[in-house]
Amino acid sequence: MRCLLHNTILLILLNSISGSIYANVSYNNIPSAYQPSVWHRVFQKINEKREFLPIIYNEREVSGSIIGDAVCLICDAVFTALLTERSFDMTKIQLEAQVEYYCADFLKIEEQDVCAGVIGLNMDPILYILDKKATVTSTEVCSMLLGCTQGSEAFEWKIDIPAGETVKKVESDGKQTFKIAHITDIHYDPDYTEGKPADCGKPQCCQPDQDNPANTSVSVCGYWTSEIHADVSPKLLNNTLDEMNSKPLMDFEFVYFTGDLVSHRVWNTSQDYNRKTITYVLDVFAEKFKNKKVFPILGNHEAHPMNLYPPLNIPEDDLNQQWLFDVISEKWLHWLTDNEKETVKNGGYYTVSPKTGFRIIVLNNNVCQSENWWNLYENKDPYGQLQWLVKVLQQAEKDKEIVHILSHIPTSACLKVWGREYNRIIERFANTIAAQFNGHTHRDHFSIYYDSKNVSNNVVINGASLVTDGAYPNFKIYTVDSKGFDILDSEVYTFDLEKANTNKKIDWYKLYSFQKDFGVANLTHTEMDRLVKTMISDIKSKNYTLINKYHDFYYRGSKIGKNVNCDSKCQNKYLCDMLTTVERQTTMCEKYLTF
Numbered sequence: 195m196r197c198l199l200h201n202t203i204l205l206i207l208l209n210s211i212s213g214s215i216y217a218n219v220s221y222n223n224i225p226s227a228y229q230p231s232v233w234h235r236v237f238q239k240i241n242e243k244r245e246f247l248p249i250i251y252n253e254r255e256v257s258g259s260i261i262g263d264a265v266c267l268i269c270d271a272v273f274t275a276l277l278t279e280r281s282f283d284m285t286k287i288q289l290e291a292q293v294e295y296y297c298a299d300f301l302k303i304e305e306q307d308v309c310a311g312v313i314g315l316n317m318d319p320i321l322y323i324l325d326k327k328a329t330v331t332s333t334e335v336c337s338m339l340l341g342c343t344q345g346s347e348a349f350e351w352k353i354d355i356p357a358g359e360t361v362k363k364v365e366s367d368g369k370q371t372f373k374i375a376h377i378t379d380i381h382y383d384p385d386y387t388e389g390k391p392a393d394c395g396k397p398q399c400c401q402p403d404q405d406n407p408a409n410t411s412v413s414v415c416g417y418w419t420s421e422i423h424a425d426v427s428p429k430l431l432n433n434t435l436d437e438m439n440s441k442p443l444m445d446f447e448f449v450y451f452t453g454d455l456v457s458h459r460v461w462n463t464s465q466d467y468n469r470k471t472i473t474y475v476l477d478v479f480a481e482k483f484k485n486k487k488v489f490p491i492l493g494n495h496e497a498h499p500m501n502l503y504p505p506l507n508i509p510e511d512d513l514n515q516q517w518l519f520d521v522i523s524e525k526w527l528h529w530l531t532d533n534e535k536e537t538v539k540n541g542g543y544y545t546v547s548p549k550t551g552f553r554i555i556v557l558n559n560n561v562c563q564s565e566n567w568w569n570l571y572e573n574k575d576p577y578g579q580l581q582w583l584v585k586v587l588q589q590a591e592k593d594k595e596i597v598h599i600l601s602h603i604p605t606s607a608c609l610k611v612w613g614r615e616y617n618r619i620i621e622r623f624a625n626t627i628a629a630q631f632n633g634h635t636h637r638d639h640f641s642i643y644y645d646s647k648n649v650s651n652n653v654v655i656n657g658a659s660l661v662t663d664g665a666y667p668n669f670k671i672y673t674v675d676s677k678g679f680d681i682l683d684s685e686v687y688t689f690d691l692e693k694a695n696t697n698k699k700i701d702w703y704k705l706y707s708f709q710k711d712f713g714v715a716n717l718t719h720t721e722m723d724r725l726v727k728t729m730i731s732d733i734k735s736k737n738y739t740l741i742n743k744y745h746d747f748y749y750r751g752s753k754i755g756k757n758v759n760c761d762s763k764c765q766n767k768y769l770c771d772m773l774t775t776v777e778r779q780t781t782m783c784e785k786y787l788t789f
């Protein structure tokens with residue numbers, strides 16, 4: 195659901211090597227219009243690599259990873275051929291038609307209009323990059339998409355980090371506390387339409403231009419939203435913000451909103467559609483949270499087309515995201531001063547100190563995703579953001595401030611070089627940073643940062659999501675220490691969606707308190723590290739209480755979550771995710787999970 199084009203390419207690779215499609219649909223059966231030499235060579239490569247197929251299967255089974263030498267070789271064949279064809283004579287229209295054919299007809303990944311929409315939106319930026327950067331190689335593309343050839347020259351750079359060690363930690367004492375609310379991944383759908391079929395075969399259903407249900411036995415989009423393929427209706431957005439604003443929850447000081455306002459109608463976005471959503475939701479925030487400060491950040495869905503954050507110096511208005519930086523520097527003014535929003539105009543990030551001794555740093559780390567094609571054009575510290583982060587942290591260290599960092603994408607989902615450099619920065623300033631907050635995954639989870647000596651030094655908490663995406667909607671309320679700004683507890687609020695849709699009424703309730711339900715004293719990295727070790731030793735002695743709770747909360751108690759049996763593979767995935775903050779860097783996962 196995140197990026198169809200990216201998925202199309204992955205699926206072309208995977209499905210072709212999986213052999214089933216290859217066995218049934220040979221190259222000769224593909225209509226000649228879609229039979230350029232590129233695919234011929236791909237199928238040849240697949241044939242040469244057949245002996246690898248069982249290995250790839252095993253690798254996928256064991257680790258959930260699709261990375262294997264054979265996949266990389268095939269990826270290389272695809273892109274070598276594509277780049278060669280483009281450098282000769284393949285036109286945009288031919289290219290579009292081919293990818294569309296593979297997306298809609300051959301692999302049936304999505305329906306025709308969805309494939310056409312997404313491919314149409316991505317083709318201009320991709321061709322711009324390939325044409326302007328004649329030096330882009332297939333090695334670079336596969337390194338970006340699949341992490342083949344890690345450490346390839348194209349994705350290797352370093353941030354200057356000042357010498358020295360992090361300061362002594364300011365200990366929280368729990369004497370005085372205050373609250374912060376966290377809401378994320380709203381994915382607001384202005385056109386949400388109740389009564390449409392809930393499983394419409396598109397990435398997003400419940401749309402006014404979709405067919406009505408064929409008969410009464412089809413499950414339909416509910417009053418507030420649906421459990422899958424549906425975004426947040428205007429009614430649900432208002433109800434949620436009103437709930438947060440009512441007693442006894444309303445006594446928080448700030449709201450962290452960690453990105454993704456725009457809907458999953460990703461095949462049909464436009465600058466205008468995104469601008470309207472962003473403007474509307476931020477205005478509603480301002481109206482509902484009258485006496486509170488909201489600290490918003492950008493998600494990958496705010497960009498049009500989705501995921502694409504180009505460098506600032508791309509002059510073409512239909513390719514650059516200046517329109518977005520302009521919209522948010524106006525709308526974020528609800529809560530930021532002119533001075534604070536200077537950096538917003540040049541990359542969508544900022545810092546603000548809303549309390550003495552306390553600083554919030556907001557990053558636009560959507561640049562770090564492999565789905566951001568612009569990394570092929572220029573990937574060295576986009577917008578100079580990490581170097582800026584170092585500067586701000588250095589000043590905070592000097593001023594004895596404590597920092598919270600907000601960013602949309604978990605760093606384990608970033609290009610490896612970005613995540614690695616970010617980890618170096620965290621290590622240098624570990625005790626200046628009390629906690630970090632993410633969104634994007636739509637799941638309730640956390641990860642621990644470890645230093646180069648394998649000792650925990652930081653923690654990141656994900657806000658889960660208001661959009662369902664298989665789980666129940668939620669927001670969180672944190673209890674924060676007023677001295678050390680550590681997170682002492684996190685309370686998660688949700689509701690039973692099926693019941694709410696039937697009754698046309700939402701009964702919000704507290705699903706859990708992290709402190710009480712996981713038996714920790716607080717949510718500092720030392721306690722979280724201890725918790726992971728407890729979970730692992732419990733599992734070893736066949737006590738699944740904690741990990742089952744974690745699994746249930748991951749989906750906020752939803753029916754879909756309850757239907758997923760969390761076997762040992764699923765348990766390992768949860769644990770490894772807690773222990774990983776750089777793409778596929780499994781050091782801590784291997785160290786702790788010695789089953």
Ligand SMILES: *[C@@H]1O[C@H](CO)[C@@H](O)[C@H](O)[C@H]1NC(C)=O
Pocket residue numbers: 365366367368675678680682715716718721
């Ligand atoms: C967190 O809990 C641990 C273990 O009880 C304690 O040593 C530490 O001081 C606590 N930190 C905060 C910020 O409360």
Ligand SMILES: *[C@@H]1O[C@H](CO)[C@@H](O)[C@H](O)[C@H]1NC(C)=O
Pocket residue numbers: 408409410411412
């Ligand atoms: C109702 O629609 C569903 C889905 O299109 C179909 O499977 C089912 O056979 C239909 N039932 C009747 C009674 O027409």
Ligand SMILES: *[C@@H]1O[C@H](CO)[C@@H](O)[C@H](O)[C@H]1NC(C)=O
Pocket residue numbers: 428429432478481
């Ligand atoms: C939601 O609240 C906003 C702001 O108070 C209001 O303008 C809007 O009409 C409300 N929408 C719905 C569907 O209740």
Ligand SMILES: *[C@@H]1O[C@H](CO)[C@@H](O)[C@H](O)[C@H]1NC(C)=O
Pocket residue numbers: 311403461462463464
């Ligand atoms: C989005 O879909 C609507 C309705 O189907 C259509 O009228 C419009 O042209 C589409 N816009 C874009 C940018 O694709």
Ligand SMILES: *[C@@H]1O[C@H](CO)[C@@H](O)[C@H](O)[C@H]1NC(C)=O
Pocket residue numbers: 646647648781782784785
């Ligand atoms: C960290 O753990 C890994 C994996 O067990 C080990 O190879 C490495 O030597 C450790 N590093 C340090 C500094 O202890």
Ligand SMILES: *[C@@H]1O[C@H](CO)[C@@H](O)[C@H](O)[C@H]1NC(C)=O
Pocket residue numbers: 728732737738739740
């Ligand atoms: C299982 O683990 C939980 C949490 O660590 C603990 O409270 C409980 O006593 C354990 N149960 C048994 C039977 O050991």
Ligand SMILES: CC(=O)N[C@H]1CO[C@H](CO)[C@@H](O)[C@@H]1O
Pocket residue numbers: 214217218
């Ligand atoms: C429709 C069809 O022919 N399916 C076949 C595709 O190939 C696999 C593997 O050879 C067969 O098992 C299917 O029957």
Ligand SMILES: [Zn+2]
Pocket residue numbers: 379381454493634635636
């Ligand atoms: Zn999202």
Ligand SMILES: [Zn+2]
Pocket residue numbers: 454493494495602633634635
């Ligand atoms: Zn996202």
